[in-house]
Amino acid sequence: MKTRTTIKDVAEAAGVGVATVSRVLSGGSASQPTRERVLAVAAELDYRPSALGRNLRQRRTGGIGLLVPDITDSFHGRVADGVLACARAAGEPVILGATGDDAESEAELIGVLLEQGVERVIAVPSGAPEPWGPAIRAGMTVVFADRRVISRDNALSAVPAVLADERAGVRNAVEYLVGLGHRRIAYLGGVGQPQRAAAFRDTLTALGIAIDEELIVFGRGTRDSAYAAASGLFQHRPDLTGVIAGGNVLGEAAVLAARELDLRVPRDVSLIMFDDVPWAELCAPPLTVIAPPAQDIGYRAAELVLRTAGRRTRGVRLPTELIIRGSCGPRR
Amino acid sequence: MKTRTTIKDVAEAAGVGVATVSRVLSGGSASQPTRERVLAVAAELDYRPSALGRNLRQRRTGGIGLLVPDITDSFHGRVADGVLACARAAGEPVILGATGDDAESEAELIGVLLEQGVERVIAVPSGAPEPWGPAIRAGMTVVFADRRVISRDNALSAVPAVLADERAGVRNAVEYLVGLGHRRIAYLGGVGQPQRAAAFRDTLTALGIAIDEELIVFGRGTRDSAYAAASGLFQHRPDLTGVIAGGNVLGEAAVLAARELDLRVPRDVSLIMFDDVPWAELCAPPLTVIAPPAQDIGYRAAELVLRTAGRRTRGVRLPTELIIRGSCGPRR
DNA sequence: ATACATGATGGAATCGTTTCCATGAAGACG
DNA sequence: CGTCTTCATGGAAACGATTCCATCATGTAT
Numbered sequence: 001m002k003t004r005t006t007i008k009d010v011a012e013a014a015g016v017g018v019a020t021v022s023r024v025l026s027g028g029s030a031s032q033p034t035r036e037r038v039l040a041v042a043a044e045l046d047y048r049p050s051a052l053g054r055n056l057r058q059r060r061t062g063g064i065g066l067l068v069p070d071i072t073d074s075f076h077g078r079v080a081d082g083v084l085a086c087a088r089a090a091g092e093p094v095i096l097g098a099t100g101d102d103a104e105s106e107a108e109l110i111g112v113l114l115e116q117g118v119e120r121v122i123a124v125p126s127g128a129p130e131p132w133g134p135a136i137r138a139g140m141t142v143v144f145a146d147r148r149v150i151s152r153d154n155a156l157s158a159v160p161a162v163l164a165d166e167r168a169g170v171r172n173a174v175e176y177l178v179g180l181g182h183r184r185i186a187y188l189g190g191v192g193q194p195q196r197a198a199a200f201r202d203t204l205t206a207l208g209i210a211i212d213e214e215l216i217v218f219g220r221g222t223r224d225s226a227y228a229a230a231s232g233l234f235q236h237r238p239d240l241t242g243v244i245a246g247g248n249v250l251g252e253a254a255v256l257a258a259r260e261l262d263l264r265v266p267r268d269v270s271l272i273m274f275d276d277v278p279w280a281e282l283c284a285p286p287l288t289v290i291a292p293p294a295q296d297i298g299y300r301a302a303e304l305v306l307r308t309a310g311r312r313t314r315g316v317r318l319p320t321e322l323i324i325r326g327s328c329g330p331r332r
Numbered sequence: 333m334k335t336r337t338t339i340k341d342v343a344e345a346a347g348v349g350v351a352t353v354s355r356v357l358s359g360g361s362a363s364q365p366t367r368e369r370v371l372a373v374a375a376e377l378d379y380r381p382s383a384l385g386r387n388l389r390q391r392r393t394g395g396i397g398l399l400v401p402d403i404t405d406s407f408h409g410r411v412a413d414g415v416l417a418c419a420r421a422a423g424e425p426v427i428l429g430a431t432g433d434d435a436e437s438e439a440e441l442i443g444v445l446l447e448q449g450v451e452r453v454i455a456v457p458s459g460a461p462e463p464w465g466p467a468i469r470a471g472m473t474v475v476f477a478d479r480r481v482i483s484r485d486n487a488l489s490a491v492p493a494v495l496a497d498e499r500a501g502v503r504n505a506v507e508y509l510v511g512l513g514h515r516r517i518a519y520l521g522g523v524g525q526p527q528r529a530a531a532f533r534d535t536l537t538a539l540g541i542a543i544d545e546e547l548i549v550f551g552r553g554t555r556d557s558a559y560a561a562a563s564g565l566f567q568h569r570p571d572l573t574g575v576i577a578g579g580n581v582l583g584e585a586a587v588l589a590a591r592e593l594d595l596r597v598p599r600d601v602s603l604i605m606f607d608d609v610p611w612a613e614l615c616a617p618p619l620t621v622i623a624p625p626a627q628d629i630g631y632r633a634a635e636l637v638l639r640t641a642g643r644r645t646r647g648v649r650l651p652t653e654l655i656i657r658g659s660c661g662p663r664r
Numbered sequence: 665a666t667a668c669a670t671g672a673t674g675g676a677a678t679c680g681t682t683t684c685c686a687t688g689a690a691g692a693c694g
Numbered sequence: 695c696g697t698c699t700t701c702a703t704g705g706a707a708a709c710g711a712t713t714c715c716a717t718c719a720t721g722t723a724t
Contacts, residue, residue, distance in 0.1 A: 004470065006680055017704035022682060031702060052388045052449045053680025056709050061384065063427070063448075072413045077404045084403065084430045088437075093444055095395070096428040098416045105420075112425055116395075117384045138336065223610075255614050278555075279611025282587050338710055349674035354712060363672060385710030388679050 005045045007053075014041040025049060055117060063093040064305060065113040065121035069101040069221075074248055074277045075294050076124060079145055082298025083122055090306055101192065101221050103128035110135050122301045125149045127192045129156055141308060144315075145301040146292075147192060160308070161315040162301040164292035166274075169320030170199035173244055173272045173290050176322060178207055181331035182242035182270060186215040186233055188254055189246035190226070196246045196274060215240060219250055226253035234261050234269075241269060241331050248275040255283060266329035276323060285326030293318045337377045339385075346373040357381060387449060395425040396637060397445040397453040401433040401524075401553075406580055406609045407626050408456060411477055414630025415454055422638055433524060433553050435460035442467050454633045457481050459524045461488055473640060476647075477633040478624075479524060492640070493647040494633040496624035498606075501652035502531035505576055505604045505622050508654060510539055513663035514574035514602060518547040518565055520586055521578035522558070528578045528606060547572060551582055558585035566593050566601075573601060573663050580607040587615060598661035608655060617658030625650045 011018040014037050024030045024038040041047075055061045064087050068076040080096065087094045095118060097109035106126050113121060114134065120141045125132070129151035135142055136155045144161035151157060177185050187200040197216060204211055217233050219226035230253040233240070245251035251273030255265070263269050265285060273280065276291035300316050307313075343350040346369050356362045356370040373379075387393045396419050400408040412428065419426045427450060429441035438458045445453060446466060452473045457464070461483035467474055468487045476493035483489060509517050519532040529548060536543055549565050551558035562585040565572070577583035583605030587597070595601050597617060605612065608623035632648050639645075 004680095007682095008680080011704095018681080019683080019704055019706095020702080023703090026682080028683095029702070034702080048443070048447050050449060050680055051447045052384075052391070052393065053709090054682070056384045056388045056680075056711085057682045059384070059709065066428075070413075071403070071416065072406070072409045074404070074406070074409075077406075077409045080428070081402075081404045081430060084428065088429075088441075091444065093427045093448055094429070095425045096398075096412070096416065097420075097426070098413060109420075111380070112423065115380050115383045116425055117382060252610055252614060277611075278584055279609075279614055282584060282611055283614055284616035339712095340710080343674095350711085351674055351676095351713075352672080355673090358712080360713095361671070366672080382710055385679095386712070388681085388710075389712045391679065 004050070005047050007047070007049065010038065010042050010045060010047050013045060014038050059117070060119045061117040063095050063116075063118050063120075064302065065095045065097070065110075065118045065123075067097045067099055067106065067109055067121065067123040067125075069099050069124055069126065071096065071098050075146075075275050075292070078294035079124065079298035079301075082295035082300075083302045084298075085295070086299045086302030086306070090302075092306070099126055101126045103131055107131035107134075114138055114140075120305045122298070122305050129153055132156055132159075141305055143301045143305040143308075145297050146294075148315075158312060160304055160313045162297050162304060163315065163317050164297065165317050165319050166193070166195045166292075167199040167202075169274065169290040169292065169322070170196050170244065171203045172320075172322045173274075174200060174203040175207070176288075176324075177242040177244070177270060177272065177328065178209070180242075180270065180328060183209060183331070184212070184215065184237075184240045185209075185242040185244065186217070186237065186240045187244050187246065188226075188230055188233060188250045189216070189218050190250055191218055191220060193246055200244065219253065221249070223249060223253065226250045227257060230254045230257035231260065234258060234263060242328070243269060243271050245271065245273045248273065248277045251275070251280075251287065251289075255287070265327050267332060270328035272328060281325065283327070287327045288325045289323050291321045291323050293320070336382070337379050339379070339381065342370065342374050342377060342379050345377060346370045391449065392451045393449040395427050395448075395450050395452070396634065397427045397429070397442075397450045397455075399429045399431055399438065399441055399453065399455040399457075401431050401456055401458065403428065403430050407478075407607050407624070410626035411456065411630035411633075414627035414632075415634045416630075417627075418631045418634030418638070422634075424638070431458055433458045435463055439463035439466075446470055446472075452637045454630070454637050461485060464488055464491075473637055475633045475637040475640075477629050478626075480647075490644060492636055492645045494629050494636065495647065495649050496629065496652050497649050498525070498527045498624075498652070499531040499534075501606065501622040501624065501654070502528050502576065503535045504652075504654045505606075506532060506535040507539070508620075508656075509574040509576070509602060509604065509660065510541070512574075512602065512660060515541060515663070516544065516547065516569075516572045517541075517574040517576065518549070518569065518572045519576050519578065520558075520562055520565060520582045521548070521550050522582055523550055523552055525578055532576065551585065553581070555581060555585065558582045559589060562586045562589035563592065566590060566595060574660070575601060575603050577603065577605045580605065580609045583607070583612075583619065583621075587619070597659050599664060602660035604660060613657065615659070619659045620657045621655050623653045623655050625652070 007018050011021045024035050099106040122143050124146045142159045148161040189197045217229050219229035226249050245254045272288050274290045276289040280287040339350050343353045356367050431438040454475050456478045474491045480493040521529045549561050551561035558581050577586045604620050606622045608621045612619040
């Protein structure tokens, strides 16, 4: 394996010093003839500056770290896609890690990023504040996506977040169901998204409907746990007529559990899912969903992390869309 | 932002030379008392060796590059997940790029990896050989996943690949349909997976069924193109009784197109999809699928790229599984 | 007691880039 | 014509690790 061409080779071939080559290539000042000659030689030798040398000198790696709970999940896949799109435009590499929504894995992955000298991170955080201490202390630029970390630590609260407007999304969905006549509406949520459950409660209260705590249940992220929660809900409270699932895994569980228990959608129960996924349209009936702008969230987060080099920035809240398909009907 | 602690700090604090610290930390020889003291001091100062310095000195970056066509696609998401699992165990960062199945983007992303000094790459290649020239020349260790690149270039053909046994998978599916009495079976394929179409043809021939070229159609990756192909197929040849879709996007298109045209599955048409995705079970009826071991493919590819440092290795072919659900019935 | 092998140790070179600083040339102005 | 400013330029330091090599101490064999 032959050694790659370095800046020194270019300098020699062009008959100038390495400093001049560096300046020409990074847009510093240089005379027109020199600039042309250096560029010609660089092209001729197919020279690519090594990020290794640059990184060491500048004590940082250009890249962007991206931490998501599960890259297999459609929502996180779309977020990642948005990040990639933006990073690509900026020519920055993206280092991906999957935390499994586990604080310990998250901390470990942050450690890896720190070691690599990555100083810009986008994360869909697991929720625990502890892993982020080292990142903040090391001066990383962090942007949260889709979720934020709740903590008394000021530094952590100052981390900007790009979020979906969950409150409005959930409110719209609840209002829609209530408008159809439903009163016994359940919320099937996941841990790590307390905002959505809170919005659910608030909206019911605002509409003058008493909150029935039995109708608010949570799954623990895995498919099995989601299914158990959904199935338990339907069996325990056959009187409910509407369900809002707080994420695509929970929505999937609700569809399966309903089918298993021979509940017809939307005749027996109306169903709304938070998150629009390709299969929502394939379901029978097609699922009415609260669609968060997943890819936009990723893209905006990347913009934010690239632009806000050091200075503080406020987060962003992006609107969701209620997409009405066929899984909701009037109260039976 | 305070400067991070370097090996020099540790050396001073421990009263030894930097060389000794390096040796202790990377398992070289050192006396017991020195080793203990250095480790104690390193832990005390919370020292993490910077990958930047190491990479430069060793002229390579530890990480693994991962190039997939579309991280949003469930299959590629699962492949990525497998790679992440293995890389994580090895403590290696993963640099992700989405090529969009476009040779030019692929080449550009390979360029970024080269610049970063990444010398191990796992890719679900777009199919074009050109982008891989520079990678091979630079001495990168490449492993292909799920697909391979067909080329007269020996170096490229020598790249190991971790593949699903598509031939056996498609064969089983065709045999299953034929066993149910079907004779006019269509194949709905994507570009970039000629193996599957070939296996389809071969199996029909082996079973003594004439190949009807009109029943073999291709979509171009996007959802729209897949839908157009599926819809055209159903409209043009209403006499077909079975369809094999060569990927999850194509399967989705087939389900939608069939529904749009009021074709009942499986009464009017039997449907098998290559790739098992969460929604396959949610469909009405649940989809019978050829399930490739997506995550295993990623994991094995990562193992391969990590272990085969330089020397040649043969690829791996992993079995698929025909999962029979409810989308196939006897010929009408 | 001398010569030699062994093993621990630290100094210094090295990787490829950016950037500071000194130098020198050339133009501007009195 | 002399001085001052401006600009292009190249040498060298710096970044943080690894690793070669010389040194030194210790133990062993003759």
